[in-house]
Amino acid sequence: MSDLVQNLRTFVRVAERLNFSTVAAQSHASHTTIARRIDQLEAHFGTRLLLRTTRRLALTREGERLLDHARAVIEEIDHAEADLGGAARARGVVRVGVTTALGLHYAERIVALHARHPDLRIEFAIADWQDTLDEAGLDLALRVGDPAPEASHASTLGKIARVLVAAPAYLVAHGAPATPADLLAHACIAYGYGPARATWDIAGQQWRVRGPFRANSSEAVYRAVASGLGIGLLPQIQVSGDIARGVLRPVLPEYGIAPLMLSVTHRYARMRMPARVRIVLDFLAAEFPNGPNPD
Incomplete structure (x- = not known):
């Protein structure tokens, strides 16, 4: 029974990653060992669970059906072990x-x-x-x-609280906005991607901003803002340290931001x-x- 459970655990990992080498590395086992466990599982159930070629792995219909059962079995075993231990x-x-x-x-x-x-x-x-x-x-x-x-x-x-920030160099070069409406004349580094313009919710009003750079990664937006490219709207936890050190400065701090x-x-x-x-x-x-x- 323990071998069957181990093989089911291996099968779930392989099914989620569809890569023997990745599973082998994460399991601290050899590629051959992972393949053998799948072979044993296929022999146990008398059906093919994976379609294997030199280029890719894919689940068969039987493999897809077993995946749900395997996950449920493993979860129950894990729950029992945690409950008793x-x-x-x-x-x-x-x-x-x-x-x-x-x-x-x-x-x-x-x-x-x-x-x-x-x-x-x-x-x-x-x-x-x-x-x-x-x-x-x-x-x-x-x-x-x-x-x-x-x-x-x-x-x-x-x-998660958000805050408008900019690098001191940007504010020296372009001045600080006094009202949310002033943001329309500034370089706003927004989060997002696609043809629609970014919208910032400030003081209960939607402001459609624009700037020279936009990304679907808050880290990319943060780095662009920190470099002095423009004003950004970022999670407070991401910039609080920089604000404390003076690396970034709050912009329009008196206005509420959703x-x-x-x-x-x-x-x-x-x-x-x-x-x-x-x-x-x-x-x-x-x-x-x-x-x-x-x-």
Whole structure:
């Protein structure tokens, strides 16, 4: 039975990555060992689970059907082990999709979580534009915006304050705006991509801004602003240190700026959430920049 469970775990990893070499490296096993486990699983169920060529791997229909069963079996085993062994024995991999600014924020605090749960492994997929949970094989995914009413497998984490900032060199060269309307005459470095102009919500009004650079990465926007290219609207956690050091200066600080609402989505709507995932979810809530959500 233990071999079957191990083979199922390997199958899930291979199905999510479709690459034997990647799974072998992450499992600290040889390519041959990973392939043998899949062979044993196919022999056990009497069907082909993967289509293998020299160029790619793909799941067969039977493999797709087994994947759901394998995940459910593994989650139940992990839950039983955590339940009988206590929270300190929670172990396994938890994959989290997270935005750039929050990913860096949490990465600086994972050391405390690791100290409490040394058998947990956490993998961050950091991107401001996330894939779906199923496509990325994520356990948890942070999203900008309130969870949809029908999303019973999502909850609100909290709000992220945002601030307008610019490098001192830019303000010396171009002056500081006195009102939000003045932003229309400034180089505004916005987050986004595509033909539509960026819109900033300031003082309860929408301002359509423009500038010489735009990106779908808050880190890219931050670096452009820090270089003196223009004024940017960025998460406060991303720039608070620079503001304190005088590397960046707040712009229009007396005007209210709508915060970003962050929610977290998971893929356990129809099954019990494993202890390892619950521990990480609790960590995300407890270490949220503004503290845990009061609700």
